[in-house]
Amino acid sequence: MLLLETISCRKSVIINDSDSKDVVAVLTDWAWDCYQEGKLDVFLENDSEALDDYKRLMTFVKVGLWCVQENPLVRPTMRKVIQMLEGVVEVNKPPCPFPFSVTYN
Structure with missing residues (x-):
């Protein structure tokens, strides 16, 4: 989470209560969506x-x-994370981080 927060310069959960409507954005969800859609420029606000x-x-x-x-x-060890960040180990495409979550509309 810290890495995603550092990259995006945002908190893990963003609550915006303007106009008396609570808007909650979860950084992991947004990061996954931007990654999947190939829109990292949006994730970083250009x-x-x-x-x-x-x-x-x-x-x-x-x-x-x-x-x-x-x-x-499924999560990598910290040793592997460091190796991935250093470029020693290839970083494969990650799976959806929340496959067990169920959303009801």
Whole structure:
């Protein structure tokens, strides 16, 4: 979570109560959506400095998504996280971090 917060410069949960309507945004959900849709520029609010090294940015986002997996058995060890961040270990495409969550509309 810390990595995703650092990349996006946002808190893990954002509550906006303007116009007397509570709007809650969960950073992990938003990160996953932006990653899936290929819209990391939206996740970073067009931070040109971060977007200049898109390959590194993509690596960091994927590592962050691996670390917030709902199933703890799927999460990488801290040793592996460091190796992924250093580029020693390839970072594969992460699965959906919350496959066990159920949303009712």
